[in-house]
Amino acid sequence: MxxxxxxxxxxxxxxxxxxxxxxxxxxxxxxxxxxxxxxxxxxxxxxxxxxxxxxxxxxxxxxxxxxxxxxxxxxxxxxxxxxxxxxxxxxxxxxxxxxxxxxxxxxxxxxxxxxxxxxxxxxxxxxxxxxxxxxxxxxxxxxxxxxxxxxxxxxxxxxxxxxxxxxxxxxxxxxxxxxxxxxxxxxxxxxxxxxxxxxxxxxxxxxxxxxxxxxxxxxxxxxxxxxxxxxxxxxxxxxxxxxxxxxxxxxxxxxxxxxxxxxxxxxxxxxxxxxxxxxxxxxxxxxxxxxxxxxxxxxxxxxxxxxxxxxxxxxxxxxxxxxxxxxxxxxxxxxxxxxxxxxxxxxxxxxxxxxxxxxxxxxxxxxxxxxxxxxxxxxLRFAASEWLMRSMQMTQLAAKTMNTEQHVVICGYGRTGQYLARFMEQENVGYLALDLDPERIREATAAGENVIYGDAVRRETLAAAGVARASVLIISFAEARTSERVLEHVREINPALPVVVRTLDEKDLDALLHAGAAEVVPETLETSMVLASHALRHLGVPHAQVLEHFRQTRIGHYRTLRGFFHGESDAEEDTLDAEEARLHSILLTDGAHAVGRTLGELALDKHVVEVTAVRRRNVRTLEPAADTHLGAGDVVVLLGTPSALAAAEERILRG
The missing domain is CATH 1.20.1530.20 (Na+/H+ antiporter like fold)
Incomplete structure (x- = not known):
């Protein structure tokens, strides 16, 4: 053949x-x-x-x-x-x-x-x-x-x-x-x-x-x-x-x-x-x-x-x-x-x-x-020692938190978890960290740190860690799917408990918020904000003004920072998820379907796409209103996944 x-x-x-x-x-x-x-x-x-x-x-x-x-x-x-x-x-x-x-x-x-x-x-x-x-x-x-x-x-x-x-x-x-x-x-x-x-x-x-x-x-x-x-x-x-x-x-x-x-x-x-x-x-x-x-x-x-x-x-x-x-x-x-x-x-x-x-x-x-x-x-069905070991772990964990209230539970005691624990200690806030690395736990407990072996993904571990009495829970590892499972258990045990979740970027931000996180901290966005704060300080911008700007950005769940323009280097380094939201610019030429229409008439939200900006004659309008009229020569900046952007571009240019 x-x-x-x-x-x-x-x-x-x-x-x-x-x-x-x-x-x-x-x-x-x-x-x-x-x-x-x-x-x-x-x-x-x-x-x-x-x-x-x-x-x-x-x-x-x-x-x-x-x-x-x-x-x-x-x-x-x-x-x-x-x-x-x-x-x-x-x-x-x-x-x-x-x-x-x-x-x-x-x-x-x-x-x-x-x-x-x-x-x-x-x-x-x-x-x-x-x-x-x-x-x-x-x-x-x-x-x-x-x-x-x-x-x-x-x-x-x-x-x-x-x-x-x-x-x-x-x-x-x-x-x-x-x-x-x-x-x-x-x-x-x-x-x-x-x-x-x-x-x-x-x-x-x-x-x-x-x-x-x-x-x-x-x-x-x-x-x-x-x-x-x-x-x-x-x-x-x-x-x-x-x-x-x-x-x-x-x-x-x-x-x-x-x-x-x-x-x-x-x-x-x-x-x-x-x-x-x-x-x-x-x-x-x-x-x-x-x-x-x-x-x-x-x-x-x-x-x-x-x-x-x-x-x-x-x-x-x-x-x-x-x-x-x-x-x-x-x-x-x-x-x-x-x-x-x-x-x-x-x-x-x-x-x-x-x-x-x-x-x-x-x-x-x-x-x-x-x-x-x-x-x-x-x-667990055939190994009696497992029941005993699991029971001992839960008993040890529960004993540590029995008389503890309003403490912080830290899920994951890697580098980030340890830095968090030091901050809590400096502020005299009680904490209990859960981790699965025996060597790390041995070293840390020998140094007097409050960490214990426990799988945060298990409901019984969270219960024994005193989640029902805790003041806040922090997920320090950047595994979105695992974080969602932890959030599910926390909602069952203590629905009112605020949970702060770490993630790598904005890709999983909405899903984690929907799963019940009180705050989601995307590393890439927070790093950019810290860099900006140092740069603005050197430019003479008042520190209070910078802090207020960042506070508003966090309240809006980083809406103004989301998405970025994708380039060749991103594809070469394989750093971008195939369906991660990105920014895309579209120039409206004569004859484009969107010319003479408002953003509301285009109904781009049906394609799960946001219009983040419209640029006209070198003037850029951020988060334009739905009644914004579009004309030839305008540049529309969209935020969405590649497939959604393709559908929205077809709508804007051809109708």
């Missing part, structure tokens, strides 16, 4: 799947897999087989491995070495051993067992990292264990991609191939890393000096694909070269810029890769072997959960914490699909077994968010 129709079909299917699964709040990867199964050769066969699509999908694996390389940090590995090379290593090795034992017992070869064990040992870095971030559990004990194990799994894919191809050969040939592959890998990695680290920073400096976004992007693609090609020529995998390229760039100051530039390529091509994985799924064969699929799924979830639970306990976790880590890691992951694709290419595993494992991985990833969502309830 021609390449262009294949690309169009895959892109169309990908767009539909992402829209559908995002609307259901499910990982898009599952949508890709489902669409692949529908359009693949075993179902509708809309793309004429796998061959054309797989060539595109290979680049998805390349960019995924490149991204993993970018995240590869020696200091990070050293800081987490006990979890990564202890818990992570043992989890992968023991999963390989258990799966190999089961497979050989069923009459298959040990090579097939190791290959399948590698695929089943993986968990989803993309899904679990997103869930940990959304649930603010990265700093919790089980969050650190999950991240450490995921990091080792990502690293383990590299030797597995070298090892698995040798399994399709005879034992003598396999030993030779493995030895040769390992030798090549060591030589290539040694040469590239030794010389590459010296050259990469200098080369990127030369490229960056050109101050061209497209030159920088071309250079990233050249390095990624160039090193992938070199490792393939050396008889190794494309993925290994991409991984090495990521490691090299991770040691430079351009790492974060590269990560943002490569993200669109990675996400699109990875989507195509998962579509091709879905195309491998033979639904009729899966249904015919449903008992086998469910058996593999059950074994996967139970065995991985039991292994991680036991290992986490071995490494000192409580039973409840170990259960949480096991529940988070028991499902499969995207690298399992990468290894299955390699097995299919080498015809290493019987088709029925491959289909059963593939279907089990897909189902496990569908179940992963649900397992995580109910993990706390499961742990």
């Amino acid at each position: 021609d390449t262009l129709p294949t690309i169009v079909m895959l892109l169309g299917a990908s767009v539909v799947s992402v829209i559908a699964f995002r609307s259901l709040n499910l990982p898009p990867v599952l949508g890709y897999l489902l669409v692949g199964a529908i359009i693949g050769p075993h179902a509708a066969d809309l793309v004429g087989g796998l061959t054309g699509a797989q060539h595109l999908a290979e680049f998805g694996v390349v960019f995924l491995m490149f991204s993993i390389g970018l995240e590869f940090s020696l200091p990070k590995l050293y800081a987490m070495k006990r979890i990564v090379f202890g818990l992570g290593l043992l989890q992968v090795v023991l999963t390989l051993a258990v799966v190999t034992a089961i497979v050989t017992t069923l009459g298959m070869s040990w090579q097939e067992g190791v290959a399948l064990g590698g695929a089943l040992a993986m968990s989803s870095t993309a899904v679990l990292t997103k869930l940990l971030t959304e649930r603010l559990e990265l700093d919790k004990a089980h969050g650190r264990e999950v991240m450490g194990v995921l990091l080792f799994q990502d690293i383990a894919v590299v030797p597995l991609l070298i090892l698995i191809p040798s399994f399709s050969e005879t034992p003598e040939r396999m030993a030779t191939m493995m030895g040769l592959a390992m030798l090549k890998a060591v030589l290539v990695l040694s040469v590239v890393l030794f010389f590459g680290q010296r050259l990469m920073s200098r080369w990127f400096f030369i490229v960056a000096r050109g101050k061209s976004a497209e030159l920088f992007m071309l250079n990233v693609l050249l390095i990624t694909l160039g090193l992938a090609y070199l490792t393939e020529v050396a008889g190794l995998s494309l993925a290994l070269g991409a991984f090495v390229a990521g490691i090299l760039i991770s040691e430079t100051q351009y790492r974060h810029h590269v990560e943002e530039d490569i993200k669109p390529f990675r996400d699109v091509l990875m989507g195509l890769f998962f579509v091709t994985i879905g195309m491998m799924l033979d639904v009729s064969l899966v249904i015919a072997n449903a008992p086998l699929v469910l058996g593999v799924l059950g074994a996967l979830l139970i065995v991985k959960f039991a292994l991680v639970l036991g290992l986490s306990r071995l490494f000192g976790s409580t039973f409840g914490g170990a259960m949480r880590t096991g529940l988070w890691l028991c499902a499969g992951g995207e690298f399992g699909f990468v290894l299955l694709a390699e097995m299919r290419h080498l015809k290493l595993v019987p088709s029925a077994v491959l289909q059963a494992v593939l279907a089990a991985l897909v189902l496990s990833m569908l179940l992963a968010p649900l397992i995580v969502q109910y993990s706390n309830q499961i742990v």
Whole structure:
């Protein structure tokens, strides 16, 4: 089949799947897999087989491995070495051993067992990292264990991609191939890393000096694909070269810029890769072997959960914490699909077994968010120590606030929370801070500060912190969605309590005010006001006048400061949300629909757009009235999201 129709079909299917699964709040990867199964050769066969699509999908694996390389940090590995090379290593090795034992017992070869064990040992870095971030559990004990194990799994894919191809050969040939592959890998990695680290920073400096976004992007693609090609020529995998390229760039100051530039390529091509994985799924064969699929799924979830639970306990976790880590890691992951694709290419595993494992991985990833969502309830149901620990935490928290009234509750004790606490202390105002970082709490309590371990997102924590008797609550972290959940609980416990919320910019200001915040403090706007106050003082403007101006600005919820004109640098730095409100100027030429009409007649509020100013003959009128007549040559300044601005501009110019 021609390449262009294949690309169009895959892109169309990908767009539909992402829209559908995002609307259901499910990982898009599952949508890709489902669409692949529908359009693949075993179902509708809309793309004429796998061959054309797989060539595109290979680049998805390349960019995924490149991204993993970018995240590869020696200091990070050293800081987490006990979890990564202890818990992570043992989890992968023991999963390989258990799966190999089961497979050989069923009459298959040990090579097939190791290959399948590698695929089943993986968990989803993309899904679990997103869930940990959304649930603010990265700093919790089980969050650190999950991240450490995921990091080792990502690293383990590299030797597995070298090892698995040798399994399709005879034992003598396999030993030779493995030895040769390992030798090549060591030589290539040694040469590239030794010389590459010296050259990469200098080369990127030369490229960056050109101050061209497209030159920088071309250079990233050249390095990624160039090193992938070199490792393939050396008889190794494309993925290994991409991984090495990521490691090299991770040691430079351009790492974060590269990560943002490569993200669109990675996400699109990875989507195509998962579509091709879905195309491998033979639904009729899966249904015919449903008992086998469910058996593999059950074994996967139970065995991985039991292994991680036991290992986490071995490494000192409580039973409840170990259960949480096991529940988070028991499902499969995207690298399992990468290894299955390699097995299919080498015809290493019987088709029925491959289909059963593939279907089990897909189902496990569908179940992963649900397992995580109910993990706390499961742990509390089976771990008696969790009830005791939770009860002790709440008792300790309640004891601290039992005789306290009119105090301040500070949610989050990071840098901002600590500065707030110092202000309260200087004014002799009692406060209690809640935080989830054990190390930070240990240091702060040793210094005599009033902070305690507690999750502000939980209703019972807020109740124990004395929110019903507090005078004000401050949310010091800039996570809008999490802040809304805290506000919801506060409204239930003490609807009259004023809540002050921190946010990064004006994007979430209205939503937080609507959720019940008494005051919302956008960092970017407040920083601008502080800078302005210093500048105006040096210009001789009376301090009282400046303070009054700022007071009125805050009373109006920063209305006069909202929005900014979007430029190329904002797009390049990826600092602007796609649907964040921005300012846009429209020049009214002769024949424009708005000429001769009033702002009220245009009814721009229907498009959720505000007119912030009208400029006429170099005179600018701020917040013009609805009866303002517009004429040719006027410039109308609008505030709204990009989509709303486009509709309003169409209305103004064409009617």
